[in-house]
Amino acid sequence: MNYSFEGYRRSDGSVGIRNYIGVVSSVVCSSVVTKEISEKVPGAIPIVHTNGCAQLGDDFKVTKNMLVGVSSNPNLYSALLVGLGCETNQISGLLESIPETKPIKGIGIQQLSGGDNTIKKGVQIAEEWSNDIAEMKRERFPISSLNVGILSIDIDEETLQTVAPVIEGVVDLLIDHDATVMMGLSQTLEPAGELLSERAPGEEVKTKLKKIGNGLHRKRWKKVTKDPVPVRDFSSEEKALAILESRLTGTKQIKSLLTYNEMPEEKALHLIAVPSNIVEALSTMASSGCNIVMVVSSRGILTGSIALPSMTITPKNTSNFFDELTDYTVTEESASIQVQKVVESLLAICSGKQTSIEKMELGEFSIPHVGTTF
Numbered sequence: 001m002n003y004s005f006e007g008y009r010r011s012d013g014s015v016g017i018r019n020y021i022g023v024v025s026s027v028v029c030s031s032v033v034t035k036e037i038s039e040k041v042p043g044a045i046p047i048v049h050t051n052g053c054a055q056l057g058d059d060f061k062v063t064k065n066m067l068v069g070v071s072s073n074p075n076l077y078s079a080l081l082v083g084l085g086c087e088t089n090q091i092s093g094l095l096e097s098i099p100e101t102k103p104i105k106g107i108g109i110q111q112l113s114g115g116d117n118t119i120k121k122g123v124q125i126a127e128e129w130s131n132d133i134a135e136m137k138r139e140r141f142p143i144s145s146l147n148v149g150i151l152s153i154d155i156d157e158e159t160l161q162t163v164a165p166v167i168e169g170v171v172d173l174l175i176d177h178d179a180t181v182m183m184g185l186s187q188t189l190e191p192a193g194e195l196l197s198e199r200a201p202g203e204e205v206k207t208k209l210k211k212i213g214n215g216l217h218r219k220r221w222k223k224v225t226k227d228p229v230p231v232r233d234f235s236s237e238e239k240a241l242a243i244l245e246s247r248l249t250g251t252k253q254i255k256s257l258l259t260y261n262e263m264p265e266e267k268a269l270h271l272i273a274v275p276s277n278i279v280e281a282l283s284t285m286a287s288s289g290c291n292i293v294m295v296v297s298s299r300g301i302l303t304g305s306i307a308l309p310s311m312t313i314t315p316k317n318t319s320n321f322f323d324e325l326t327d328y329t330v331t332e333e334s335a336s337i338q339v340q341k342v343v344e345s346l347l348a349i350c351s352g353k354q355t356s357i358e359k360m361e362l363g364e365f366s367i368p369h370v371g372t373t374f
Contacts, residue, residue, distance in 0.1 A: 001340060003177050005350040006138035007145065007291075012101040014074040015145040017291045017350040019136060020045045020307065021129050022079040023122065024071055026094060026106075027052030027087035033115050034082045037122035043077075043130050045306050049367045052089035058370045064089055065261035066367050068097045069287030071104065075308050077136075078103035078129045080122055085110030103129060138352065143343075144178035144267065146350060149285040149293035149308075151184040152245055153278050159298040162315040163330045164247035167296055169339035170346075171250030171269065180267045182290060183249045184274040184281055185257070187216070191234040191242035196271070199254045208257050209271075248296060260368065263289045279303055280368040282310060292350060294342075300325025300356065306363030309355045311346060325356050 008016040021044040025034040031048040038046040047070055051063040067089070071079035079098070083091040083106065091106035098104055105125055112118045150171065174181050183189075189196075193213020200206040215233045234242075255268035261284065264270045272288060274281035278295075282305035285293050295301055295312045300323065304310030311327045323329075328345050330338060349355055357363065 001344065003143040003343065003347070004140055005143065005146070005347045006352065007141050007350060008074075008077070008136060009139055009141075010074050010101060012099070014101075014289075015141050015291070016074040016077070017146075017352075018075040018308070019043065019077045019133050020075055021126050021133070022047050022071060022073075022076040022307070023126065024067055024079050024081050025049065025052070026067065026081055026083035026089045026091055029053060029084040029087065030082045030109055030118075033109060033118050033122070036115075036119050037080070037082065037126060040119075040123045041126040041130050043133050044126050045363070047071075047306065047365045049365060051367050052087050053084075055088045060088055062260055062370055063367050064094065064097065066283065066287040067094060069261045069263070069289070070283070070307055070365070071098050072101065073286055073289060073307055075286075075291060076102065077133055080104075080125055080129075081106035082118065082122060083108045103132075142177070143174065143347065146174075146292070147180040147182065147264075147290050148174055148346070149182045149184065149272075149282075149290040150248055151274065151278075151281055151285065151293050151295050152186065152188065152248060153281075153295055153297045153301060154299065155188065155241075155245065155296065156298055157241060157244060159296075159315050160241070160244040160247070163296055163313060164244060165335040166330050166338045166342060167248045167294070167313070168250050169335055170294070170342050171248070172252060173339060173343060175250065175252045175269055178267050180264055180289075181250075181269045182258070182264065182272045182285060182288065183269070184285065185212075185271040186274050186281065187276055188238070189242055189245050190216070191239040192246040195243060195246055196249065196254060199249075199252070200257075201253050201255070205254060205257050209254075258288065260284050260370070261287045275368040277366065277368065279305070279364045279366040282308070283365050283367065286365075292346065294346070302362065304355070304357035304363050306365050309349050310357050310363075311349055311355050312357070313342065325360075327355050
């Protein structure tokens with residue numbers, strides 16, 4: 001099989017599988033204007049959220065970094081930042097932080113004396129980019145140009161018994177062909193930390209994974225200590241499910257454990273911390289450079305990311321209610337044959353084929369909170 005796809009070349013060497021114009025709200029207060037601009041321009045997507053106003057501390061850092069990350073995502077040809085003017089998350093700070101690898105501009109509602117003027121200016125800028133996009137053609141690239149996310153949602157033992165052998169093979173194939181793979185380290189996978197640590201070549205990652213596997217930790221606690229103790233131990237049922245889920249990571253070395261918005265430094269298998277909320281998890285992956293995310297679930301999901309395709313993979317379900325939301329159904333066919341079919345479907349999506357979620361225009365964006373704002 002020819003493991004290649006057709007995408008869009010970026011100036012920094014990365015490759016996009018979509019060619020969006022991102023209209024990015026710096027603060028919740030500019031969301032309406034952001035949406036109106038994007039609705040008037042072909043190829044534009046609104047990246048809106050509820051943060052950015054009067055934020056301080058860790059939460060402000062996460063908000064800023066996520067918007068910098070999603071603006072830098074290779075699936076975006078360009079990004080127009082839209083602010084109000086008095087927010088903590090200033091446009092000037094975002095512009096200073098986004099790498100100059102694509103067209104980036106920022107405008108403010110107060111600076112332009114109102115929403116109508118801002119919409120008019122925003123549409124003018126975005127339409128110029130839209131004309132540029134219309135002239136661009138997809139080029140052929142090897143699978144090694146991809147950054148693929150893996151996210152498990154609403155899983156159970158039966159689902160994992162069916163799906164895990166196939167996803168395990170897909171991940172190993174991607175790594176063998178020098179793609180970057182980022183597995184979402186959610187609360188359901190954390191109990192397998194000790195087992196996953198055996199595949200970490202570096203002591204730092206090994207130690208972190210062992211600690212994660214010791215028990216559930218708080219993101220914030222009443223008494224701040226250097227090394228907080230777990231809130232509670234994991235149950236035997238949680239550990240058993242996590243061990244099954246760990247098969248979704250394949251069998252290769254785990255090179256790093258990434259936090260929110262952190263980007264991998266090399267082509268390899270990485271774990272990335274994600275919240276339990278699916279939109280926040282997908283948004284985190286988009287902000288860390290993923291082109292596409294394979295969502296493994298017991299059924300079709302009802303939402304996805306607005307910045308990248310979400311390819312949903314499920315076992316065969318007796319109920320047909322969610323079939324229209326599934327992109328690949330794992331059957332009783334041999335795992336090796338299905339690995340090739342999943343990769344073929346993945347490459348077709350990377351070349352422009354819409355996922356079920358994309359067809360229904362169900363993409364969203366959301367920023368997680370990590371604790372107090374001060």
